[in-house]
Amino acid sequence: MTRRRLPAHWLYLAPALALLITFTYVPVGNMVWYSFHRWDGLDVVMDPVGWDNYVRVLTDERYWRVFLVSLYYFAASFAQIAIALYFAVVLSFHTRFRNLFKGILFFPYLLNGVAVGFVFLYLFQPGGTLDSLLGLLGLGDQARLWLGDPDVANVSLAGTSVWRFTGLNFVLFLGAIQSIPAEIYEAAEIDGANRWHQFAYIIAPGIRRIISLSFILAISGSLAVFEIPFIMTGGANGTRTFVVQAYETAFQFRQIGLASAMAVVLLLVVLLLTWVQRRVLPDEEVSLT
Template identity: 65%
Template sequence: MTPTTEKVARPTKTAPPAAETSGPPRKVRVWQRLTPWLFLAAPLALLITFTYAPVANMVAYSLTDWDGVSPELHYTGVGNYADIFTRAELFQVFLVSGYYLAASVVQIGLALYFATVLSFNVRFRNFFKGVLFFPYLINGVAIGLVFLYFFQDGGTLDSVLGLFGYEPDHAWLGTPASANISLAGVSVWRYTGLNFVLFLGAIQSVPGELYEAAELDGANRWHQFRHLIAPSIKPVLSLTVILSVSGSLSVFEIPYIMTGGATGTETFVIQTVKLAFQFNKTGLASAAAVVLLLIILAVTWVQRRLVPDDKVEPV
């Protein structure tokens, strides 16, 4: 009798569903990739049209002798740049920026002080917040006209000082030193509110539990500022320094409206505007604008290298 062999059935492999092996259809994947670019199309078009295209035209004009009116312009190469770097009077106006750079240090200090104080529970703090930020909301032309009468002979400032028995013997906008100090003071009054809001937002982003823990450990306000607030606002402080330096190099509104650049108050931007619209040297003015742009970019790069934007945790 021979033994019988039984056939063992082997399990058959079934193909997985099509939905598990392949992702979304190709058409869907294409639309998923294009959707972000569709949302970015409008802002990118505006950015290219009103930022990068004008900058490219400015660089092109800086290589010509165009007067801004004539339809003809001639290529001069780097002649305009050589003219800028060889004429000392074109770079002396940067000395005026030193007044505004010193003023930016004052306004950052004031903004940081008021932001720190008003971040705690102080009476009428919302009122003081509005008072500090209000000057930044006013139009620059209006500010220039108001302070023009404020500093004039027999104006508001002289009247207030007269109440205390002080009679100034010179015009506030009559000498280069007093005029630049006065104009820098106006910039402090106007832009302190902007830095104040930036610092206040950074300070209020610190979790309240950290302040409570610090108070339980016996930390006073100075210790809280040193170990909690200062490390937390380091990125914002770096940003305000960059904005202040670039702003001090490109001051225009206040001195142009109040003095027109007279009495030694001419800034680099005012000089550039005069070259373009008063002396019809648009090519040279474009070269000056390119030089200013490169200087601001270089200063910003150096600042970012010296103070990298690292994430800092409060200690």
């Protein structure tokens, strides 16, 4: 009787699957389990509460109102996609010092989010870098409490996220553009196509999947913002995001079950919006040849 051997590809996949299950699916399963209980994270016994945590998240204005703050970051994500796409198109062609500009654009994404938060704290503080720059330009009367005024605080934080994450979209777009065969551009130039025609009929269709991926990242990222508002304002002055609210609920108010329900709701919202986005912009095969 011969022993049935495990296919070799499963041996290669086993370590990755073990890490994925241990650090992703098991914690998610525990989070769903906690969401049906009242627990402070310390007691040995958890009190089952059924759907009460979810009802509270969906009906209490304090918990769903913070979703509106994500709209600032959602709008900012479109700005960073547009900026990244513009520079990726420009720097994909022969431009002086383009390697330098590539490094400058990607560098902010390499920085730690906490470090970015502290750097921009000095930028936005009263009498700080931004106010000094406005004074030099003769616009000193435009100085504001950039992080203290609820009318502009979220705009300031969203602008910080644009600066930090534009580099990621830039690299994705640049890699996709450079994967398009050069012969296609040469044929287009022979036919009299200018740069705009090349973008509209070659680049945009050729990187459609990456653009779609960027929108998915924009949706999930705008709903899951944490580092920048937590470090720079602590959620004060109307800048509290859903994740900051969940963090405070779990570790400040010791309501682990309720915070877990908030996390599950956030996950479902992201999945739903991603599904809608995929229906609106289906992933179709693109052929340029």
